[in-house]
Amino acid sequence: MSKETVRIVAHLVSLPEKVNELKSLLAPLIEPTRREKGCIQYKILQNREILNHFTLVEEWENQTLFEQHIASEHIQTVSDRINSLLAEKPNVGFYELV
Numbered sequence: 001m002s003k004e005t006v007r008i009v010a011h012l013v014s015l016p017e018k019v020n021e022l023k024s025l026l027a028p029l030i031e032p033t034r035r036e037k038g039c040i041q042y043k044i045l046q047n048r049e050i051l052n053h054f055t056l057v058e059e060w061e062n063q064t065l066f067e068q069h070i071a072s073e074h075i076q077t078v079s080d081r082i083n084s085l086l087a088e089k090p091n092v093g094f095y096e097l098v
Helices: 014-032 064-072 073-085
Strands: 006-013 037-047 051-060 091-095
Touching: 006 014, 006 064, 014 037, 014 051, 051 064, 064 073
Parallel strands: none
Antiparallel strands: 006 051, 006 091, 037 051
């Protein structure tokens, strides 16, 4: 059995009037997440043309460490607040290399 990392891409669409608020909520997640055990990659991107579209790109050493990340205090704090800023449900996908 190969040791496959966990790759996640999440697309978030904020309400048009909540772009800056969502950006301010997400930005502080970057550094603490990158310091977490098992984090290989964690990036938050904002679409240059459609400013209320954000994409999170993550890679973790394994599923257990990703689940620990999801349960972390900084992620839970954001999770409790994020839905009121979004225009639609987040689109989250788990990927593997081709």
